[in-house]
Amino acid sequence: MSKPRPGDIQVATFPTHQVITQANPLRRAMRRLAEDAPAETADDPVARAEAALASLSGEFGDWMAEECQRLAAAHADLVRDGVTKDSRAALFRAAHDIKGDAATFGFPAAAATAASLCRIIEHAPDLAKVPAELIANHVAAIQAIVREGAGGQKSEVQRALNRKLRGVADDYLAAVNRDRPEHLEAIFAPSIAPDE
Numbered sequence: 001m002s003k004p005r006p007g008d009i010q011v012a013t014f015p016t017h018q019v020i021t022q023a024n025p026l027r028r029a030m031r032r033l034a035e036d037a038p039a040e041t042a043d044d045p046v047a048r049a050e051a052a053l054a055s056l057s058g059e060f061g062d063w064m065a066e067e068c069q070r071l072a073a074a075h076a077d078l079v080r081d082g083v084t085k086d087s088r089a090a091l092f093r094a095a096h097d098i099k100g101d102a103a104t105f106g107f108p109a110a111a112a113t114a115a116s117l118c119r120i121i122e123h124a125p126d127l128a129k130v131p132a133e134l135i136a137n138h139v140a141a142i143q144a145i146v147r148e149g150a151g152g153q154k155s156e157v158q159r160a161l162n163r164k165l166r167g168v169a170d171d172y173l174a175a176v177n178r179d180r181p182e183h184l185e186a187i188f189a190p191s192i193a194p195d196e
Contacts, residue, residue, distance in 0.1 A: 009023070060105035060107075061146075061149075063101070064098075064101070064107055067097055067101060067102075068098070071091075071098060071114075074087070074090040075091060075135065075136070077090060078090075083126075083127045095114045095118045095138075095142075096118050099114035099115045102114060107145060109155065109162055110145040112159075114142055116162070116169045117135070117138040119173065119187070120134065123173050123177060123186060123187055124173065124176060138165055141162075170188075
């Protein structure tokens with residue numbers, strides 16, 4: 001019988017159980033540094049990523065403005081052409097991208113509003129029957145939040161706006177999904193999005 005190689009899966013058998021140990025290929029990629037190593041010699045990938053993000057931060061406002069334009073165009077297409085599979089998908093993608101990017105780019109309130117819009121698109125049984133104002137108000141709120149930026153008193157106003165929009169959206173979704181318990185569970189689940 002040959003001796004197991006370091007990369008092999010090893011199985012230790014005991015009377016009541018087995019312990020399976022799998023090799024950790026990441027060990028070869030890791031490099032240990034002395035605790036007293038100077039900061040300039042430490043190769044910290046997190047610090048490098050944060051520095052790269054900071055160097056791009058001047059672009060964030062422009063990127064969010066572009067995302068808002070894409071959301072507005074998707075909404076305009078939905079209003080003009082009605083709810084189709086493509087128009088629904090385009091609106092959802094635009095809102096979902098903002099939901100994912102906005103907090104990183106310094107617009108957490110826009111992320112929360114986009115999350116509420118995504119919930120409407122995802123959980124409304126018939127998007128064509130959703131009050132047009134509910135969708136339009138979400139789109140306008142996202143645009144206003146990005147245009148005005150965050151900070152100080154604006155942040156509190158934006159959080160209040162988000163709470164109101166989310167409340168109206170949840171009330172609507174609860175009413176139209178009263179016969180769809182699987183959606184009600186998702187609607188009433190607490191959100192993990194920031195600033196909601």
